[in-house]
Amino acid sequence: MTACTLWPTYDHPDDLPEIETVPLESRGLPTSTYHLLARAANLWPDRTALTVLPGAARWREPVHRTYAQLLADVHRSANMLHAHGLRRDDAVALMSPNCAELITATLAAQVAGIAAPINPGLSADHMAELLRRSGARVLVAAGPELDARCWDTARTLAEAGAVDTVLLLRPTGATATEPLPEVDGVEVAYLTDEAADHDADHFTGAPPAAHDLAALFHTGGTTGAPKLAAHTHGNEVANAWMLGANSVLDDDSTIFAALPLFHVNALIVTPLAPMLRGQSVVWAGPLGYRDATLYGEFWQIAEHHRLAAMSAVPTVYAVLAQCPVDADISSLRVCMVGASMLPAAVRASFESRTGVRLLEGYGLTEATCASARSFPTAVRPDAVGQRLPYQQIKAVRIDEDGRWTDLSPGEVGTLAISGPTVFAGYVIGRDVSGPVLDGLGKLVDGWLDTGDLGRVDSDGFVHLTGRAKDLIIRGGHNIDPAAIEDALLAHEDVTGAAAVGRPDIHAGEVPVAYVTLARGADVSEDKLLAWAAERVPEAAAAPKSVTVLDVLPVTDVGKPYKPALRADAARRVADHALAGVTGVDRIDAIVDDGAIVVTVTAADSAAIGPALDRYPLVWRLEATS
Incomplete structure (x- = not known):
């Protein structure tokens, strides 16, 4: 397969039709995330795959792994898990802040079985339910030196009989070991020590296929505990390719990673997509973007590593916009933003301070990670991006009886996605064959009901107007x-x-x-x-x-109507923000096509924009009559 077939020109929305003239299955993608890593190690064995920082304050003391070293580490850990009895349909739970060993463990879990990352911030009851639902009996967790609170939670779960084996992770770069904690009836060991004597050259079990499950990511639902969304290897590789097929970045680009690995964006955007190109990824310390020290050092880190791209949520860019640019950041070309609405003031402040455009995207865990992206060469500030290649996105009207009606381009409805990234379903139990999956009403004839409200224009650009699913x-x-x-x-x-x-x-x-x-x-x-x-x-x-309230708002048929409450919350925010602004006669908030719009009636608009543009809300001015 030639490089031009694997990597088409893709730096403008007009490139999409040409890209899709070649079927995805003809592009020669790796079969699984394991084959993706093995391919990278074969093509670029001595190229740096990972640079992991112990923490923002110690960013000059990183740990490096070449692609060959990373594959060897993954082989050792995967073979150790296999020796512990893990098989293709068995899950390994992972609960830890980011560190070098967590990246290895996550990839190894997908080689030997199924990775099931867990947010350490969840309650113990929710963690126990996720462990039960995934069927994981092996838990990879932060050791006491890395995160004492996380270890305490892991020990509590182990003592309650939720798992049989706990494999502990050390801080990045650490070599000293605390006395090994003991839990009655549970095997406790340090992962790297346990894996040290296992084969580093190949995986001793059967390698995963494209249809095999690679990961179970928990995602917020509308009821009860978080749901477990199942991704196949084919899902993850396809989505990684869609993001890697970005002509703005070349094979020598360095990517910055700071999102937690229990979030699907961290896995797909970093490290899987960079692996396809042999790119290098610089990983922040265990606190990631929550490390206050990171922001004071960030531009120096960007200059030192010649960062070309990063991915973060709007709040991160809001803070960075206030940090003086005290370094050469000319290498930085792609700053991706998603997960929530981007306030206009954040965009303006960041772009004016850095000279780098923020590129919005759109995605959800049930569609693996990303489904739309923006372009620096074709700015559409009112859209979150154009659909990615080989994914289809449409707006539909969903009637009370569940019937779908496709809407025309530009009409607002519930967004639906189809294509190779649509997940396999939610885990609802286990049988002798492994996890039992069910779409739980979100999958209809191969289309995923996203629960998001929006419209899709004739060029495939997605415009969000609200959320039907209330998250x-x-x-x-x-x-x-x-x-x-x-x-x-x-x-x-x-x-x-x-x-x-x-x-x-x-x-x-x-x-x-x-x-x-x-x-x-x-x-x-x-x-x-x-x-x-x-x-x-x-x-x-x-x-x-x-x-x-005296009563909660409901629809005409008696169903709860949360948009009215979201509008009230937005109005209260606007009231507070404009409390000191003279000339404001009235502040209202309405629901317009699912979107919340704050309307300000005032005689003078000079101070209104600076006050409201700091917030992620849509507002408009009506002059006092």
């Missing part, structure tokens, strides 16, 4: 509103509860709640706030406010 996205982290609602409904005085996202300068949005109370109840909003904070499954889900 709250705080700094790129999905929060299930049901968890907040369940916590509040457990209070004896609460008769109804609804949680929504409120626009926020720093986090994109934060959760807030609205409740109704039993007749005669005498409980304050502050007490309900404290009640919820003590009972939600994770700190990020604790609502920022609880508002008591």
